[in-house]
Amino acid sequence: MATFNDRDFRSAMSQFCTGVVIVTGISEGRPVGFAAQSFVSVSLAPPLVSICPAKTSTSWPLLRAAGSxxxxxxxxxxxxxxMAFAKSGGDKFAEFGWATSAQGTPVLEGALGFVDCQLEAEHDAGDHTLVIGRVLELDVFSVDRSPLLFFRGRYGAFDDLANP
Incomplete structure (x- = not known):
C-alpha cells in the first residue's frame, strides 16, 4: 500500500459530501453546543446514531457529563x-432562537429535523471520540428545504429536491 500524508487523507475524504448538524445539550442549566459534520445513523433496532467530536472539543465533555x-x-x-457554533467559547445561543425538547435539550429554530439522544457509548478514535447515542425522540420540521452540505472544504446545498 502506498504511503500518504495528512493532506492526502483530507483531500480524499473531502470527496465525500456530508450534512452538517449542531449538537446541543444542557450543562449546569446552560445550553451548550458545537457544529459537526460527522453524524450518521447506526442502527434501527435499537435506534442509534453516532457523532465524532474532536478530542480538543470543549463542549463535548460538558454534554458527556450531562449524559444526553x-x-x-x-x-x-x-x-x-x-459558523457561530463552529467557534469555541462565547454564548453561541444568544444570536439564535431555540426552544427545548420534551427531554429538555435545545432545539434550534429553523432546523430541518431534530434527534434527541441519551449517551449510549464512547470509543477512542484517534484524535476524535466515536460517540453512540440512543435515540429517545425525533422530529422532522421541513421536507421542502435543502440541507446544509459540506463538500471539498466548502458549504453548499442540494438543489434538486424534486428528483429523488
Missing amino acids: FGINILGADQHPLC
Whole structure:
C-alpha cells in the first residue's frame, strides 16, 4: 500500500459530501453546543446514531457529563448558525432562537429535523471520540428545504429536491 500524508487523507475524504448538524445539550442549566459534520445513523433496532467530536472539543465533555445530547439537522440557509457554533467559547445561543425538547435539550429554530439522544457509548478514535447515542425522540420540521452540505472544504446545498 502506498504511503500518504495528512493532506492526502483530507483531500480524499473531502470527496465525500456530508450534512452538517449542531449538537446541543444542557450543562449546569446552560445550553451548550458545537457544529459537526460527522453524524450518521447506526442502527434501527435499537435506534442509534453516532457523532465524532474532536478530542480538543470543549463542549463535548460538558454534554458527556450531562449524559444526553440533541442533533439539530441544518438547512442550507443556516450557514451563519453553523459558523457561530463552529467557534469555541462565547454564548453561541444568544444570536439564535431555540426552544427545548420534551427531554429538555435545545432545539434550534429553523432546523430541518431534530434527534434527541441519551449517551449510549464512547470509543477512542484517534484524535476524535466515536460517540453512540440512543435515540429517545425525533422530529422532522421541513421536507421542502435543502440541507446544509459540506463538500471539498466548502458549504453548499442540494438543489434538486424534486428528483429523488
